[in-house]
Amino acid sequence: MAISSNRIIGLTQELQIEQSCHVTDLHIGWQNExxxxxxxxxxxxxFRAPVVTWSRDGVTHQYVPTLHFVEARQGFEVDADRLMTDIKRQLLNRDIPSVAA
Known part of the structure; x- marks a missing residue:
């Protein structure tokens, strides 16, 4: 089974998200975990969703977002804007589980 695992969110965007959400050690990883x-x-x-890991107040959190898709010329692709919005929403919410599902 072929799996698309292109990096949708780059390192510059990752740093911007980390700063705007006031977290530390943000890592959006695309390895298969x-x-x-x-x-x-x-x-x-x-498609492979990323594993998002970050720290806040000395506690490390981790989760795997649910991907949403948009139609493209060659089928479907990951909705990158929605993915970034979902990640930011999770980072700003202090009451999320700290283990990937």
């Missing part, structure tokens, strides 16, 4: 990272587009093609 959890089964929940493998997510299927409406076309049936699989």
């Amino acid at each position: 959890f089964a929940t990272q493998q997510q299927k587009a409406p076309s049936g093609r699989y």
Whole structure:
């Protein structure tokens, strides 16, 4: 099974998110670590979601976001804007679980 794992959020964007959300050690990793990272587009093609890790107040948090898709010329692609919005929302919420699902 082929899985698309292109880096959708670059290092510059990652730093901007870290600063705007007032967290430390933000890392948006695309390595294959959890089964929940493998997510299927409406076309049936699989994409790899990132593992998002960060620290706040000395506590390390980690989660795998749910990918949303938009139609593109060649099928479906990850909605990068929605992914960034979802990550920011999680970083700003202090009551999220600290273990990837």
